[in-house]
């Protein structure tokens with residue numbers, strides 16, 4: 342006797358019902374949508390947006406990307422953008438292969454060696470990892486710290502240093518911009 346009779350739905354599938362497997366991400370390719378395609382209109386819209394963002398990177402000759410530090414981590418906006426692009430292009434596609442890319446990383450506070458927040462910038466290593474190591478960019482990073490000093494009374498004693506950082510960042514950005522224009 343068959344000890345495992347076929348399982349039956351207690352309720353017949355309703356119109357518009359899609360098997361759960363169609364809605365799952367493809368486990369073999371983390372970050373990619375299921376090969377049979379996204380099931381819901383919102384997923385299809387997200388996939389189309391991801392594809393157009395990936396195409397924008399693929400078509401670019403160069404790129405300038407500005408990323409602020411938010412609560413000692415990567416901004417959700419940058420992370421969402423990365424997630425959409427990688428969902429569309431896959432985790433191993435070098436969309437910026439050998440293209441000159443300038444990352445401008447800005448910070449309200451200071452993170453220099455020996456200061457209390459040394460090591461608290463948990464954004465830039467991730468951003469650089471994606472741009473250089475995942476997407477293959479020829480990357481230059483310009484840092485600008487203490488952007489909040491001018492407006493925050495508690496940082497008044499840091500304003501001269503902030504002005505120095507500002508001048509250095511402008512210099513570095515101008516040099517990087519010229520290299521980018523020549524490339």
Ligand SMILES: Cc1cc2nc3c(=O)[nH]c(=O)nc-3n(C[C@H](O)[C@H](O)[C@H](O)COP(=O)(O)O)c2cc1C
Pocket residue numbers: 409410411412413414447448449450451488489
């Ligand atoms: C929500 C939020 C969180 C922030 N968190 C930090 C932080 O943890 N450390 C820091 O140094 N600056 C922090 N800042 C300041 C920004 O990094 C800084 O102002 C940067 O220059 C902002 O660029 P934006 O004005 O273009 O967003 C934060 C700013 C915002 C809006």
